[in-house]
Amino acid sequence: MIHCSTSPMHFDSMHDFQSTSPVYRTIITSLLLVAVLAGPGSTVAQDLVIRAGHLVDVESGSILEDQEIVVREGIIDRVGPWRDGAVGAREESLLDLSERYVLPGLFDTHTHMSLVVDRKKDGGNFFVTSLLDNTPYRAIQGVANARDMLAAGFTTIRDVGNSGNYGDTALKTAITEGLVPGPTMHTAGRIIAPFGGQFFLQPEKRALGEPEYFYADTPGEIRKAVRENLHFGADFIKIVVDDQRYIYSVDEIRLFVEEARRAGTYISAHCWTEQGARNAIAAGVHSIEHGPYMPNDVLEDARKAGVWIVGTEFTVEGLAQSFTGDDLSAIEAEHEAFVDRLRRAHALGVPYVFGSDIVYAKEGETRSSLTFTILDSFRKAGIPPADQLRAMTLSASRMMGLDGQRGLVKTGWAADIVAMPANPLDDTRALEAIDVVIKDGRLFRHADRIGY
Structure with missing residues (x-):
């Protein structure tokens, strides 16, 4: 896998700055304000x-x-x-x-730095969060989360979207240019999905799902969505395969894969169902995100194809906080599915890495302290500490295309x-x-x- 790098944004004149989109100007101004308030910093490494x-x-x-x-x-x-x-x-x-x-330094390969679901404000409903929090505010939330993650030892992260209108790429640029501290970031930009994304909309409110998701339902829309994300600074492409009754077919996912490969990058596929994972693996994606219901034959297919599992093995509390619904028995069953899949993937030799998918706020906790709770599921699955560490360092580096650069x-x-x-x-x-x-x-x- 070749990492598709993008150059940080520079503005040679006020005209250049004014010619950018209004959303980007607002985000950049907000991040500059954060940098000023944070005080001067240096990008010079120490011997x-x-x-x-x-x-x-x-x-x-x-x-x-x-x-x-x-x-x-x-x-x-x-x-x-x-x-x-x-x-x-x-x-x-x-x-x-x-x-x-x-x-x-540690890696977290499934983050959402610019998303904070807070039950006191949004009732724990991510759709409401996306309506209440604008992109500049979310980028500033990302500054706070990125600093916290770095202080906890996470020096490299992969941010898989849900940041409004490219709040993640603005945050990455600010970190790269030394405006604010944070981990090395690879970003996905806007998540691409069939109509509706991960929301369930009303006919007269169909526009409310954007820009959180980039809808792509035809071959032309698929190519446009990939190209637009890469144009605005995405390092890789994240797609949602199966959060609706309709799911992306093998041929549709293959279009994503081919378009991404032509640009030197890869597809990360959100898959919750068995069929979604089957389709994604058959189409040649680079990584499966979540995949709690993958049976052994699908895991074997992933191993043979060299597809990485980014498991996001939520604790019971993490599932309860991250998703609406109060059926505790269903939440516990889903947690057990994650743990069982991790246990089986480890036994079968499927390549897997640590990814947290933490999006919720909890009083008395930070983004990083909640991130470490994912290791409770690793311990429950019987994963030895040495393998846990590899999943958070060298294996994650290889999955992100950073082998030889970071992770040892x-x-x-x-x-x-x-x-x-x-x-x-x-x-x-x-x-x-x-x-x-x-x-x-x-x-x-x-x-x-x-x-x-």
């Missing part, structure tokens, strides 16, 4: 020498004791045994993590590094106490100090 007491090798699932990590210009320059006296005149650049467990503490890779007091190979709950975060060679968090 560091890190003494890692316990370096977690996520590839092998082992620990290397007393290691030295040298970081230059945001890239790891050396990893090896600690050399006494090696720092010398660089004493000011030494970061002593000799009592910490050190590992690569290794010479030549980006210096995305986190540390914590306890060993995550014993219990991944240790990740919830990450207190050191380095992003592209810049120390973002050190104990209670957060920010560049």
Whole structure:
């Protein structure tokens, strides 16, 4: 898979700025205001020498004791045994993590940074959220969520849409240009779906589903939707296969796949039903999002085709908070379906990665603390800690097309590094106490100090 990169937006004159769409001008102005209020920042990476007491090798699932990590210009320059006296005149650049467990920055491959469903405001109904919250406001929500995720150790995320009118790509641009702190982001732009998207509309209110969703029901509409998303900065394409009575056929999904491949990118397919997953795999998508009801033969098809499972294994509370309805027995049954599918996928050797799909707000919790609850389902499914860590680092890197760039503490890779007091190979709950975060060679968090 080739990552389809896009250049950040630059405006050479006020005329260039004024010639952009009104929505984009509003979003960019809002993000600039956030950047001013947040204070000045620097995009210059720091040269560091890190003494890692316990370096977690996520590839092998082992620990290397007393290691030295040298970081230059945001890239790891050396990893090896600690050399006494090696720092010398660089004493000011030494970061002593000799009592910490050190590992690569974490990935979340299914996020919605610019979506916050809040029962106190919208009754827990995402459709109402989309009507109440405009795109500039949602982009600012994304700034807060992205900063929180980075502080918790998530240095790379894949944002799969639901951000209004390209709020996600505006957020990505702001992070890339150093206006606001946040993880490396790949974004989907507007989710493409059959008419209705994930909403159930009334005939006289059919326009209310847009711009949250980009409707595409004919070959021409499919090509236009893909091209428009890529034009406005999407890195990959997200489609909804099966949230209505009608679902995309194999031939229709194949059109998406072909159009995306011509542009050097891929299709991420939201599939909730067995048939939706069958169609998506047969058509050649890159990843299945959710897929709770995939039987073993469909999982085998995914394994043979090299299709990634981004499982979003919600807890019972997560399902109850994210979706309307109060049938607890149905919610518990759906949670068990997610856990069982993860257990079977792991046993069958299907490639899978960590993805949270957290969209709801809960008093006393943050976006990142809710994200870690997904690991409760991994533990319930019996996934060993080493495999949980791989799903959150190296495997996620490969799924996102970042292998060789991010996801390992290794010479030549980006210096995305986190540390914590306890060993995550014993219990991944240790990740919830990450207190050191380095992003592209810049120390973002050190104990209670957060920010560049």
